[in-house]
Amino acid sequence: MQAHDYLALGSWINDGVQYLTEHNGHLFDYAGNAIESFASAVEALLLSLPAWALIALATVVAWRRLSWRFAVFAALALSLIYALGYWPQTMVTLALTLSATCISLLLGVPLGIWAAKSPTLRNAVRPLLDFMQTMPAFVYLIPAVMLFGLGRVPGVLATVIFAMPPAVRLTTMGILQVDREQIEAGQAFGASGTQLLFKVQLPLALPVLMSGINQTIMMALSMVIVTSMVGAGGLGGEVLNSIQQLDVGLGFESGLCVVLLAIILDRTTQSFGR
Known part of the structure; x- marks a missing residue:
């Protein structure tokens, strides 16, 4: 059954994106180049390091932050990824996740601090964050591709939009939960x-801020897999190929590699909030 378009909201949005593309293309080029340079640098760094060095580093961090049992798990998990031949794709996925997470925190934490200081801003931002978290992830790819084309940049941008709300929310929540007496003692x-x-x-x-960082990383990782549809690459590209074939x-x-990477990132980042 065909839907009746009584309100042409979709057409208005299309016209708005088209207007931005035609009249502000240079601004999006600058932003795209900056995102591309940053994400490429992170990816090049991870790919330049030998696999054994990163496995050793992850093992030491897991041992110091958690336990020797999880350190053994991390070493075996990363060694399995390497043995399966998915190490380069895993590093690309990790680079995209870290790049999007850094940008999300760079934007989200200051906004969360500002929202904690301003009830007016907090009330204004809350419905926007609800919208960003509940909108289907695939929808973010459409304007990102229209503005930046295919590749790494629209993937990172869509991931930032999808993953930033937890950073804003939990930063605000953490600051608001600080005991008023301790603030007054500082003022005294x-x-x-x-x-x-x-x-x-x-x-x-x-602790609350680290919980926000943890959620941001997890949401970024899940979205990075989806962005393979616009050519972001990584493990998401292997998942997409498996569906097509x-x-x-x-x-x-490829799904197992995603799960193992997610467990290591989740447990490790959680440990910093304790």
């Missing part, structure tokens, strides 16, 4: 607003 010792923020509020809100084995192997 003559601390300025900036000193209160960096020496009292942010340190006390650190109806190759169950390829899908299982």
Whole structure:
């Protein structure tokens, strides 16, 4: 059954994106080049390091932050990824995830701090964050491709939009949950607003902030897999190929690599919030 277009909202959005493309193309070129340069640098760094060095580093971090059992798991998991032949794709996926996470935190944490200080902004941002979190992930790829074309850049941009809300929400929540008496104690010792923020509020809100970083990383990783549809590459590209070829084995192997990477990132980032 064909839907009746009583309100041409979709057409208005298409016209708006088309207008931005035609009249502000140079701005999107600058933004795209900056994102491309940053993501490429992270990817080149990870790919330049030998696999054994990254496996050793992950093992040491897992041992120091968690336990020797998880360190053994991390070593075996990453060694399995290498043995299966998916190490380059895993590094590309990790680079995309880290790039999108860094940009999300760079934008989301200051916005969360500002929202904690301003009830007006907090009330204005809340429905926007609801919209960003509930909109189907595939929808973000359409305007990103229209503005930046295919490749890594629209994938990172769509991932940032999808993964940034937890950083904003939990930054705001963490600061608002700081005990008022501790803030008053800081003020009694003559601390300025900036000193209160960096020496009292942010340190006390650190567990909640780390929870936000953890959620941002997990959402970024899930979205990076989806962005293979626009040519972002990585493990998502292998998952997409398995669907196109109806190759169950390829899908299982690439999916297993995603799961192992997600477990290592999740457990490790959670440990910093304790």
